Every structure is written in structure tokens, then in C-alpha cells.
Amino acid sequence: MLDAVLRRGQTLEAAASTVRALPSADRALAVAIAGETLRRLPDLDALIDSATRQRLPDDAKARTVLRLALAQKLGLGTPDHALVATALPLVDGGPRRLVHGVLGTLLRRGLAPSAAPRLPDAVEQRWGTAWGASVLDAARRQIARRPPLDLTFADEAEALAYATTHAGNVLAPRHVRVESSSVTELDGYGGGRWWVQDLAASLPARLIPSEAKDVLDLCAAPGGKTMQLAAAGHKVTALDASKSRLERLSENLQRTHVAADLIQADALVWKPQRPFDAILLDAPCSATGTFRRHPEVLYRARPPIIAENTELQARLLERAAGWLNPGGSLVYSVCSLEPEEGERVVEAFLAANRGFRIAPPAAGELPDFVTSSAEGWVRILPGMLEDQGGLDGFFMVRLVRQR
Numbered sequence: 172m173l174d175a176v177l178r179r180g181q182t183l184e185a186a187a188s189t190v191r192a193l194p195s196a197d198r199a200l201a202v203a204i205a206g207e208t209l210r211r212l213p214d215l216d217a218l219i220d221s222a223t224r225q226r227l228p229d230d231a232k233a234r235t236v237l238r239l240a241l242a243q244k245l246g247l248g249t250p251d252h253a254l255v256a257t258a259l260p261l262v263d264g265g266p267r268r269l270v271h272g273v274l275g276t277l278l279r280r281g282l283a284p285s286a287a288p289r290l291p292d293a294v295e296q297r298w299g300t301a302w303g304a305s306v307l308d309a310a311r312r313q314i315a316r317r318p319p320l321d322l323t324f325a326d327e328a329e330a331l332a333y334a335t336t337h338a339g340n341v342l343a344p345r346h347v348r349v350e351s352s353s354v355t356e357l358d359g360y361g362g363g364r365w366w367v368q369d370l371a372a373s374l375p376a377r378l379i380p381s382e383a384k385d386v387l388d389l390c391a392a393p394g395g396k397t398m399q400l401a402a403a404g405h406k407v408t409a410l411d412a413s414k415s416r417l418e419r420l421s422e423n424l425q426r427t428h429v430a431a432d433l434i435q436a437d438a439l440v441w442k443p444q445r446p447f448d449a450i451l452l453d454a455p456c457s458a459t460g461t462f463r464r465h466p467e468v469l470y471r472a473r474p475p476i477i478a479e480n481t482e483l484q485a486r487l488l489e490r491a492a493g494w495l496n497p498g499g500s501l502v503y504s505v506c507s508l509e510p511e512e513g514e515r516v517v518e519a520f521l522a523a524n525r526g527f528r529i530a531p532p533a534a535g536e537l538p539d540f541v542t543s544s545a546e547g548w549v550r551i552l553p554g555m556l557e558d559q560g561g562l563d564g565f566f567m568v569r570l571v572r573q574r
């Protein structure tokens with residue numbers, strides 16, 4: 172799995188197909204070990220390097236096995252004897268003495284997990300430059316912690332009732348935050364009254380004006396925002412290029428008993444037959460804002476990938492802008508912490524499209540803790556709402572086509 176993520180750039184979810192054949196408990200453990208390794212990789216490597224004079228290449232088997240053992244120690248609290256007993260057979264006939272020696276040295280030191288592990292160097296540099304040291308520190312603290320689980324409800328009264336009976340925290344209307352690591356064990360799972368959606372991810376759809384009747388959700392799958400829009404009473408057309416993701420969207424709509432017209436198409440080619448009152452463009456992106464749940468994004472989002480996304484985002488935004496009724500709203504969002512995919516895309520769009528202006532969130536549209544920038548867009552950064560469990564990183568803006 173680590174090889175698939177680090178060398179081949181796969182998501183951890185896709186990489187997990189490698190362990191498909193294992194019994195489910197073993198599979199879950201394997202995925203958890205890989206996840207913890209990715210959460211703490213720079214710290215694990217620094218520990219390994221501090222305990223041997225040999226310079227182990229990144230892909231050396233000894234380094235990989237040591238990373239896995241240390242991730243279990245620091246991230247999962249596995250007992251030392253179990254670590255050693257599972258690590259050594261992996262290097263039988265190979266660098267067993269080296270692994271045994273390094274592991275023994277480190278375990279004798281009495282390792283404790285850092286509350287703020289280092290992020291990969293390239294990410295530390297990018298985010299330090301873009302957002303400053305305190306945001307970077309918050310991101311380090313966040314990667315060490317398991318994020319809480321956020322549920323979005325179709326119905327506001329039901330959200331309040333659920334929060335009362337399940338010790339949940341209502342941080343916005345139709346939203347409940349619960350402390351749980353397992354969705355499937357939550358009361359009401361499969362019942363269709365709520366869906367899992369980080370609070371930050373629920374904000375862009377809240378910027379679609381309630382009076383907009385005919386709404387296009389461009390790049391819609393798997394449909395968290397489609398369900399929000401449909402539950403809020405809009406007539407929703409949901410488009411996505413991916414057949415499999417659109418199938419998940421369709422299942423999600425059925426489960427939650429809300430409706431939308433579904434279209435499988437490439438938004439760079441597709442043309443609507445009518446203009447819309449509002450469009451939500453939740454664009455494909457590096458997804459670095461989701462690093463708390465998907466630590467591998469920190470390794471996958473390399474500069475060429477970010478540049479590729481930026482170009483696609485600009486093209487999608489340009490196209491969507493042509494499909495609005497006069498006075499219509501276009502909400503652009505990305506779950507990315509890279510300004511190139513958020514602020515810069517919108518600046519370039521506005522410079523080239525004089526007929527659009529930013530409409531900042533009005534009072535009450537977003538929860539009180541969310542403030543917009545001087546420009547009128549919303550940037551969600553690590554550190555926000557930290558004492559309540561934090562949020563995914565996000566960028567969003569509402570653009571209005573002038574009449």
C-alpha cells in the first residue's frame with residue numbers, strides 16, 4: 172500500500188485493494204498501519220536515521236519495515252514485543268540484524284508520539300509560505316489527531332434532536348458533530364436521515380441563494396452537496412464525468428430520499444440546454460485540505476499535479492460562467508489548501524470576466540465562526556475551530572453574474 176501511494180501516487184483507498192484478500196480485521200489493521208505511517212512519515216524517518224549510521228534509501232526494505240513498526244508503536248500503541256515479532260519476519264533472509272538493532276535502540280529510548288508531527292518538507296515549505304507558521308503548527312497538530320465525524324441532516328429539527336440524544340455538537344444548521352471513529356456503528360447508519368460530510372465541505376452549498384430554483388451541481392459525485400441542495404428544495408441537475416462515482420451519487424440519493432437529475436458527461440464538452448439560476452462548481456483538486464482523513468494527499472499533491480488541476484479549474488470555471496442567467500450565482504469551491512487552486516483561480520477569472528463580481532456571504536448564511544476575506548471569499552485553514560475538533564481545509568467564493 173505504501174509503495175502504491177508513495178511511488179505510484181495512488182490514493183490509500185485505491186491502494187487498499189492490495190490487501191483485499193485478507194480477513195476483514197487484518198485488512199483494517201493493515202490500512203490503519205499504512206495510514207499511521209503516512210501521518211508521521213517525516214518523524215519516523217528522522218527516528219530511523221537517528222539510530223543508524225547507514226544511510227538507508229527511501230525505498231529500502233529495512234526502512235519500510237522500520238516505518239511500519241514505528242507507526243504501530245507511535246500511532247496505534249502496539250506493544251513492543253508484538254512490533255518486534257511482526258517486523259523481523261518481514262526481513263528474514265535480508266537486513267534482519269539492522270532492523271533488529273535500530274528497533275531495539277529506539278524502543279530502549281522509550282518513544283512517545285509527537286503531538287505535532289512534521290509534515291513532508293515540500294508541504295511545510297508551501298504552507299509555511301502561503302499561510303504562515305501558526306497555521307503550519309496547527310496543521311501538524313491536526314495530522315496527529317483523529318478528526319471527529321460530521322453528519323449533515325436533510326431536516327434541521329432532526330439534527331437538533333439527534334444532537335440531544337447522541338451528545339452531538341451542532342456547529343451549523345442541519346449539522347451534528349459526533350465523537351466516533353466508526354460510521355457504521357452510528358445510530359441511524361443506512362437510515363438515510365443523515366450523511367457524513369465535514370462541516371467545511373457543507374459550507375459551499377450554503378452559499379447557493381435559497382431563491383435560486385434551477386441549480387446545476389457541476390462535478391457532483393459522490394453527492395454530499397447534491398443532497399444538501401436537493402434537501403433545501405432546489406431543482407438540482409447533478410453532473411459528473413465519472414460513471415462509478417455517479418453510481419455512488421445515485422445510491423446516496425436513493426438512501427436519503429432526495430431527487431436530482433443525473434448527467435454523466437465531461438463538463439469541458441457538455442453544453443446545457445438552458446441557463447441556470449445558480450451553479451455549484453466543487454472542482455476537482457489536489458484535496459490537500461482533507462489531509463486529516465487522507466494523509467496521503469500530502470504526498471500525492473506534487474507541484475505538477477497542482478498545476479494540472481489549476482488549469483482544469485480555470486477551464487471549468489470559464490465554461491460554467493457562460494451557463495448562468497443574468498443575476499445568477501456561481502459558487503466555486505475546492506477542498507485544497509493551495510492558494511493556486513483557490514484564490515489565484517478566482518483572481519484570474521475576475522480579471523478576464525468583468526461581468527462578474529464577488530458576493531460575500533451574507534449574515535446568517537454561514538456559521539458565525541466563518542469570516543470572509545477583504546476580497547469576499549472564504550478560506551478555511553487548519554487551526555480554525557481547533558478546540559472543537561477542527562475542519563478540513565477549503566476555499567469557496569460566490570460569483571454573481573451582473574444583470
Ligand SMILES: C[S@@+](CC[C@H](N)C(=O)[O-])C[C@H]1O[C@@H](n2cnc3c(N)ncnc32)[C@H](O)[C@@H]1O
Nearest residue numbers: 390391392393394395396411412413437438453
Ligand atoms: C471534489 S469532487 C466533487 C465532490 C462532490 N461535489 C461532493 O460534494 O460530493 C470532483 C468531482 O469532479 C469530477 N470531475 C473531474 N473532472 C470532470 C470533468 N471534466 N467533468 C465533469 N466532472 C469532472 C470528478 O469525477 C469528481 O467526482
